[in-house]
Amino acid sequence: MCGIVGAIAQRDVVPHLIDGLKRLEYRGYDSAGVAVLGQGIERVRRVGRVAEMEAAARETGLSGRLGIGHTRWATHGGVTEPNAHPHVSGGIAVVHNGIIENHDAQRQRLKSLGYQFTSQTDTEVIAHLVEHYARDSEDLFAAVSRAVRELTGAYAIAVMSEAEPDVLICARMGCPLLIGYGEGEQFVASDVSAVIAATRRVSFLEEGDVAALRCDGVQIHDRSGQPVERPVHLSEVSLASLELGPYSHFMQKEIHEQPKALADTIEQVLEQGFSPALFGAEAASLLGKVEGVQILACGTSYYAASVARYWIEQIARLPCQVEIASEYRYRDAVALPNQLVVTISQSGETLDTMEALKHAQQLGHDLTLSICNVRESAIPRASRLVFYTRAGAEIGVASTKAFTTQLAALFTLAATLAKLRGHLSAEVEANYLDDLRKLPGSVQHALNLEPQVKAWAELFSTRQHALFLGRGVHYPIALEGALKLKEITYIHAEAYPAGELKHGPLALVDEQMPVVVIAPNDSLLEKVHSNMQEVRARGGELFVFADLDSHFGESDGLHVIRTPRHVGVLSPVVHTIPVQLLAYHTALARGTDVDKPRNLAKAVTVE
Template sequence: MSNLVGAVCSGSAAEILRKAVERLSADGYGEVGWLSAGGGDMVHGREPLRVGALASRWAALEAHSVILRLDWQAQPGEGHEAKLESQIAVQFRGAIANTAPVADHLLVQGITPLDLKPASLFAALLRWHLTLQPDLLRAVHAAVHELKGVFSCAVMSRAHPQQIICATQHAQMLLAATPTGTLFADQVTPLQPLANEFIRLEHGDVARLTPDRIDIIDIRAMQAHRVPEQIRPDALVPDFFQHYMEKEIREQPIILADSLGQQGLAPDLATMLGDEAARNLPSVESVVLIGVGSSGHAALTARYWIEALTGLPTSVETASEYRFREAAMPRRALVIGISQSGETIDTLAAIAQAQKLGALYTLAISNVADSSLMRATHFGYCTEAGPEIGVTSTKSFTTQLLALYRLALGLSRALGFVTNAELATIESELAQLPESVNEVLRLEPQFAQWAHRLVDHPLLLCTARHMLYPIAMEGAHKFQEVAYLHAEGYPGGELKHGPLALVDRDLPVVACMPWNRHAEKLLTNLQEVRARRGELFVLSDAALAAGERFNAIRMPAGLRGLNPILYAVAMQMLAYRAALNLGTEIDSPRNLTKAAINE
């Protein structure tokens, strides 16, 4: 999780940015990368986020223009570095989906990027376009529209120190004017203390900010006018969402893209976990995954990935039960504890039990870098989903899934289990992931129609097969948490072992059914439901025709092993829309807390 913020001022930008960044500093952002222009020079730096010290530094540099990238609890050495070249400087958030074709094109033009990270690649591409088009605004527009992906970026130039160019593709970018200058940010919070209204860029827009003016060109490179929106300083939920849950669901494309851009599509173990992990983890002979609640569902999903990509025997344990078992530890086991907060008492106790039982190595996956779980294990990986205010897990769940998938892939590479051809296919699918999640979010009107009908029933079943079965369980979990509906998740093959007895015209069944080798089996299970007058609501990437008691929503196709992430987002949105219909306490469901720290 990161945020871009910046300002162009007629005088020093230090004070205006101090006020903007103070609103974010309490949310857990650990480091800031910055670029400044002023006093006849461009300067860059990266350091811990201390607002007062940074403002003093920019004031001393006489900085009129500053671009910041704030990173959530970044570990040392992580995060995007600002790219400062002889004439231009770039900050970037997100990922480029067509990295290889763009890099090949640049090589043909005689330009070699410093590396293939998004900021470096974009800087090299922009440098080439500036040889064709000296106007910075037009050159940025041309460069951005050669790229595919979910991202936002900001550029400054030595030749024009009182200009910042902002651009966005499928990501939020907001602009505002103040008496002393203009600002940009990718959320409303930094703008609230400084402006009364803002402009929201649309997909493909590129904007030029100067101290007293904002100019925008659209995806066709035509001058554009965007209608200002009012900032409500008393808004309970920022960015004009009704609830934090909705905001956090909609943040997922850019958060997933930023994670992919930060460490690369398929990072090795050293990049993810450090050199010691890269040396030692290839020696493990089994894997044990431990979690509860949503983290337990992430563990169940990861079992399919780890076994398929590494061949290592993998088991999943419920932390609240494992801690009391006299379990037999598998030979040379890597035990992975998963917890969004890193403070879940059952998971902490289960990891301690695993260590007593002789686990070879332990690994924590958490959204909090300095949590108790991260300190208790040999290795740790911070998912960096950013602050999640809603009690129910949304973006922290999908970032767990992405982390576990890439961990499985890193182990596979270390073990020599994946071929180069397979790795290239997987990287292509990872590059496509953020935009595919955006496509799922664009289906919200259809989810709203389904939700309106689902809430009229006293019971709801969710079902799927193979690696989608844990996502069906997670979907039922979401309906329970935020909509207070009695929902149950079952594997498709288990419907005939009890749940079919419940089926009648009052029982809706929601199915996750990507069209693969398991689809026909699940379809047979679903026909049994339909034959007993149950109503089907099927999420599938196949073109299924709706019929009597059969409803279908067409999901994005082509992601194979990453489908659990797409269908998880769909189930989150469906549960959220159901809760809206029922008027429940969505962000703080009754009887639930964010971190289960008590017995």
């Protein structure tokens, strides 16, 4: 969950390193550092944001043609400057993303060899280990190759040495790392956003790869030590998508980008209908065999999966299980024949989800599908089928447009499975496609409610707790609303199926406990209304997101915002918008850091 950038060029690379770290800051912002090869290794590190480190680098006049940089999200050791990267051993400097599981054993071994440790991090082990092997290896590439064979866990690293000023070495296992190819200069980063200002030509390192970057080219060896070539792709990420533009925060920008993100994601669906070809060349034969669905995901993606369970069982008439990826991989699951395993990850690099996919494959699951927003990332490459959402770059730590585009993708999967199984008539398919076609407009209508939601946020900003209620397919939207409020406002929030209120949570309700209710005009509306009465009878204050055609009237202790007229099966997507806006504006009112909430980072590549 940290960010890595490195460069070797015939020009000063410090501006590129700092610009790259700014674009990677969403991956970690406890501390930042840069090291370059000048008069030996010159290093600047600071606790806090990249801007603080940038100011220090400017004061020292830092410059060099070979350098590495890092923005940290603390795992081993506190947020202190000695724990900040890069770490140095002798003439070796290292930056690292991931977790080295055998760092304690390696630390004891290296101490016995005379190495002194100045940090609490697992990363310093790597620096000393590379320096140890560099003493009797032919070059830095060989030393790094030997060192990584000693590591257990997940890592992406970039390494440079005073002894070899013409080469930058990098390696990966379990954490994302890519190479950017320039004209007479090369780059390494954990995300394409860090190199896009310099080049659009990138390749993604595979598990176990070790690469040497020189100004005139790149050499890659696979985990067996054999030279390999990795495909070079032209990145579709644009610089404009990485800039704030007229918005105050990336979260605000990304909430308002949802109509376009949804339109882009469903464009191919509207062109082809619910065709298996949307999921890959062999999808027709593979999806036609499916007898059940298992979805594995984490965080917000897990709530998207929870919505999909209702759709898949209702529309495709297939049993569907949804499981948190980090739990699935550690239990003795039973592999069912012809069960489709679906993994969902915005980044395509979420470690728990990647490991859950590997676990499923080890159990014998061959039917695998990835829903992802990043092309050529690890999870799609490991899956037989893939559906790419087209949300564009998402910088805010709290996911917004990635979530709603995942919902669109999952609805497409449910309808496609239904069509293959003969449960989707031509008339229903046409209706569903029409619903999708109207969806971006409905989301825009929901965005127009922002002034009303902002007024609610002023009331929420003084509270310390909140309850969210929903029923049926909208219960996961209540969960998502509670998560968003927790993530960026630090208000404790819980979500429950509304029918469960009387089985315990009702004890929490008083005049200080705001209760948010997702109340669309569907078959469960009257049930939800009864649950609302239970809250009012205990003095609770209700904040209800209802449809335009619902018959809720405001009264003392009952506030109502009406979303667009009920949009049928896609209602969860539309009802997501106001809960996102509520969290965003409550965070503004409380003065928290919307895009970079405490203790969290965007890309979760550690366990």
